[in-house]
Amino acid sequence: MEIKSANDDALILALGLRNLAALEELYDRHHRTALAVAYRVLEDRNLAEDVLQEAFLAVWRQPESFRPERGSGRAWLLSIVRHRAIDITRRRSFTHERMSLDEIDVQPLYPDAWQNVSSNLDGEQVRQAVDALPPEQRETIMLAYFGGHTLEEISQRMDVPLGTVKGRMRLGMQKLRGMLTEFDNGESN
Amino acid sequence: MTTESPISSLPFDPAVIHSASSAEQEEYATALALGALTPGEKVQLLEHTRACLVCQRLVSEFQMLANLLPQALEEQTASSALKERILAQAKTELAGEVQHPAVTSPGQSQTLRGRRWSFSMASKPMAAMAVLVLAVLGMVAWNIVLQLQSDDRGDLTVQQRHLLDAIAAGARVYPLSGTESAPGASGRLVQPLAGQEAFLLLKDLPELPNGKVYQAWRITAGVPMSVGVLASVDAGDHLVVLPVAFSAGDGIGVSIEPEGGSPAPTGAIVLLGRL
Numbered sequence: 001m002e003i004k005s006a007n008d009d010a011l012i013l014a015l016g017l018r019n020l021a022a023l024e025e026l027y028d029r030h031h032r033t034a035l036a037v038a039y040r041v042l043e044d045r046n047l048a049e050d051v052l053q054e055a056f057l058a059v060w061r062q063p064e065s066f067r068p069e070r071g072s073g074r075a076w077l078l079s080i081v082r083h084r085a086i087d088i089t090r091r092r093s094f095t096h097e098r099m100s101l102d103e104i105d106v107q108p109l110y111p112d113a114w115q116n117v118s119s120n121l122d123g124e125q126v127r128q129a130v131d132a133l134p135p136e137q138r139e140t141i142m143l144a145y146f147g148g149h150t151l152e153e154i155s156q157r158m159d160v161p162l163g164t165v166k167g168r169m170r171l172g173m174q175k176l177r178g179m180l181t182e183f184d185n186g187e188s189n
Numbered sequence: 190m191t192t193e194s195p196i197s198s199l200p201f202d203p204a205v206i207h208s209a210s211s212a213e214q215e216e217y218a219t220a221l222a223l224g225a226l227t228p229g230e231k232v233q234l235l236e237h238t239r240a241c242l243v244c245q246r247l248v249s250e251f252q253m254l255a256n257l258l259p260q261a262l263e264e265q266t267a268s269s270a271l272k273e274r275i276l277a278q279a280k281t282e283l284a285g286e287v288q289h290p291a292v293t294s295p296g297q298s299q300t301l302r303g304r305r306w307s308f309s310m311a312s313k314p315m316a317a318m319a320v321l322v323l324a325v326l327g328m329v330a331w332n333i334v335l336q337l338q339s340d341d342r343g344d345l346t347v348q349q350r351h352l353l354d355a356i357a358a359g360a361r362v363y364p365l366s367g368t369e370s371a372p373g374a375s376g377r378l379v380q381p382l383a384g385q386e387a388f389l390l391l392k393d394l395p396e397l398p399n400g401k402v403y404q405a406w407r408i409t410a411g412v413p414m415s416v417g418v419l420a421s422v423d424a425g426d427h428l429v430v431l432p433v434a435f436s437a438g439d440g441i442g443v444s445i446e447p448e449g450g451s452p453a454p455t456g457a458i459v460l461l462g463r464l
Binding site for chain 1: 212215216219220222223224225226227230250251252253254255256257258259260261262263264265266267268271272274275276278279280282283356359360361362363364377379382
């Protein structure tokens with residue numbers, strides 16, 4: 001069985017066939033990044049591994065929750081990890097509801113040309129682009145994405161007006177988009 | 190503690206998004222994509238984006254960008270015990286599933302939470318096999334429309350078996366999205382690693398006007414080439430075997446054409462996907 005040559009989407013489908021080799025391959029491919037995400041959120045190694053275990057088993061139990069038309073299998077898996085980790089950090093917040101796998105929106109609506117760009121980029125390029133952001137824009141984006149903080153919470157943490165948070169978020173993402181598109185254009189050429 | 194904001198004090202007012210500047214629209218999109226909204230704000234903003242194509246594209250674009258952020262982190266190596274625990278737990282659960290397979294009835298809609306299946310279902314009627322195929326592909330809520338002539342029944346069973354074999358052997362799966370002509374439709378192309386065929390799964394196709402058929406296209410270097418008329422395919426959900434293999438970079442489309450098909454697409458395109 002050529003599981004190693006299957007793409008992530010096919011691996012997830014194979015989980016529905018109760019194929020353990022597919023689960024192992026998914027783990028081997030993605031656990032390092034998944035652990036990085038969990039650790040970034042939790043800053044606790046043991047908790048991060050617990051989250052990973054929970055996430056991979058959730059994928060094993062409910063592969064049917066994955067919808068390829070809404071995003072890649074890798075992004076779906078990493079979103080599960082991130083949401084589970086954020087759930088733990090915000091367990092004391094009564095209004096933060098634990099999301100079921102069906103509710104996790106990797107890509108809310110539909111893919112567009114940007115998907116081709118993202119598939120050409122490697123971690124080093126993404127890291128460079130993020131590191132090149134002005135510190136306040138980077139912090140705003142990271143507090144939202146990895147911290148699970150709302151705009152209001154970020155505004156309070158950074159002690160800046162809400163409008164400033166919104167602007168930094170927009171400008172940071174715009175810059176990121178610009179830099180990563182340049183990287184991709186460089187790869188294409 | 191975070192509290193829900195009443196609409197009037199939302200950081201964004203969905204009612205004015207349409208007249209917002211492009212900068213404000215991008216602010217909405219980035220906040221949504223990064224998950225920086227409270228649950229109530231998210232619901233209201235998503236409600237708006239469902240009807241606003243501009244905001245849809247912005248949110249989709251920024252969501253894809255946000256999904257790259259994990260790649261910026263330094264990878265971490267987990268303990269070897271973690272992998273062993275995960276696989277051991279999965280094996281234990283699998284053993285339990287094999288011992289206690291779920292009982293399913295053909296045509297019954299299934300929920301997959303806690304579902305257990307085993308390959309003992311291979312001996313069940315064709316309709317149950319069809320449901321299994323759809324369940325495997327995460328589409329258990331689809332009801333395959335078995336509008337078959339009696340002499341087609343054997344073929345469909347063979348097709349379903351081939352599909353399962355292809356997935357087990359590492360077939361690649363590509364999504365198809367509904368276009369403006371059929372926004373509720375979707376599909377999946379399952380491309381086996383070897384061979385000269387592909388499987389096309391279609392969901393929620395709209396009803397065909399009289400005298401029209403669905404036709405599939407392989408799009409290579411921007412040029413659509415007919416893969417064939419999808420006989421017996423009308424509204425709803427279907428599994429079709431296409432007599433061609435698709436390659437990386439190809440596109441796939443489904444359009445509505447006159448009876449008998451067309452040499453090139455002339456009608457509304459309902460589904461598009463790209464490998």
